[in-house]
Amino acid sequence: MTIKKSLSGVRTRRDLLKGASILGGGALAMPFLSRLAFAEPVELNMLAWYGHAEPDVVAEFEAANNVKFKPKYYTGGDNMLGLIAQSPPGTFDVILSDAEYVQQLNAAGYIEKLDPADYPFDEFFPEFQHFPGHWQGDDLYSVITRFGFLGVAYNTEAITEKEASTYNVFWTEKLKGKVGHFDWHLPNLGQISLLTGNASPYDIDAAAWSAVQNKTKSLRPQIGGFFDYGGTFSSLQNGQMLA
Template identity: 35%
Template sequence: MSDTAKRSRTGRTGPEVGRRTVLKAGAAAAGAVAAGPLAVVSRRARAADRLRVLTWPGYEEKAVAEEFEDTHGVRLEFKVYIGGEQMLRSFNRAPRGTYDTVLVDAEYVRRLAAMDAIEPYSPGEIPELANYHPRFRTMRQVRAAGGLVWGTATRFGFYAISYNADRMSRAASGDWNSLFLPELAGRIGVLDWYLPNMGIASLAVHPGKQNPYDLSDEQLGAVRAWLLRLRPQVGMLGASSRPIVQAMIDGDIVAAMVGDLDIDLKLAGYPNFEATIPKQGGIRWQEVATVCKQSRNKDLALEWIRYVSQAHVQAKLGFAKAFKARGPNLKVADHWTAEQNRLMGYDPDPENRGRMRVEALIDRSVARDLPVRQEAKAWIDIFNEFRAG
């Protein structure tokens, strides 16, 4: 991932990875989801106590979970979900008190808080916040009354332009409006979800907007017009990033409105892919660890949050089998190899002395959110119109 001023020079890194390995990312997690509403993944069969976790994929992997179980003498039980709406369905179908902690997209924290499902705590309970990038210490999505927070960030990534550098220039990748270039007709890949794409469109027509999800009806109309104009350029709407990645490997898709695809592609042996946050800005997804209000293990849940806030844990989580991600704790760089740091952007920024490249990327991006002034349906209707072409 690079900003418009600097293209990443990262080459192929890490151990040899099969060229189709990237297409299998998340398969185990998908299987866990398919197993049913009560399916859990347990790391240890016998323990004195247990902590039940509702989570995105990755946290249940042995490399991430085992140390916590060994340290606290407990069993972690995971219910894995894919997507915020599925998280809400899973939570609501289970009796209150079923889950002790939820790992959730930051924009859904307020939904859980409105349901009286989570409990705020003092940020002073999380010492590792001192090592976080400032944007993750004061996230608007997790602020509660009285200086408390609803949750702590655990990992993040970007929505930007991922592209084949043999067929698209770095200069072109620095502007969202380059997606309208004639040579890209039918060659654009888009993730089939309204939130990131409408946030991107909002930034494209309202550059630098602090919250691209806080729009007047007139501003939302401009977003709709931009998306509908883009539709003829789109050759694929992917239910996940995996089919888009395969289409990029096959040469059918040249650029995608999905950041960070270059990470998996390079790990899979394709060094000619890059990603850029355009000059108008990019969207940043963020996961947050929360404490469930009806949990009978709140102290242990808070210990789990302290655990996943640590740099060495986020370093493992960043290279989980499910998918790759960055850590808000900037000390993760101390636990990755030089090659991993270059790949993820935790290496020195040649244009900002004393900073890492990832810090500039964070500053150039804004957090994904839910619509502020309109009901979600109004936004979904626009995206469905875009999908229909």
């Protein structure tokens, strides 16, 4: 693997990653930054969900640490794993992954252990300080950047807020052939699992899983297409899909 060096002659991409908080929600002080101030930015290869290497996300960090992110975007954890497996070791310096894939990355030897002291965990909510899956015992392998909820995106000219307040909206007659399916199984099956009465949507028995599969299959006549991250938004914007 070829590592690009800064003009100071000794700092590499990996040195920068060890000296700064890439995934911890803010840059940490780096003692060698003054030596890099007039050097060419160090290029960091980042594998991430769409949008996470855009200026509104990384520009402040790039300016503070004299680096430039070169992103490779993916949709879905399976796609991410495939891209890593097909790439030479060391291709990516930073991986932005969903939490449920961190242990798979670790087991495959794709990621390196992190130093918890490099990250301001005392500023995190307690439930995120030792987030399940990001740690293996007391060893840290990933740091949470954000969390959120996946709901129903819909065309407000076709569907009311009240109608969209339940996942059952996907089965309404006016949405036949107009439901866009995000091409990633976890959020989609999670929604259906919640709809079928599973309070813990991913922790279910065989009978509940069978019910989820049957309910999902019943949605097929409503589906107008399967889309990646960008396609989901564009299909709603151009009216091809309504939800």
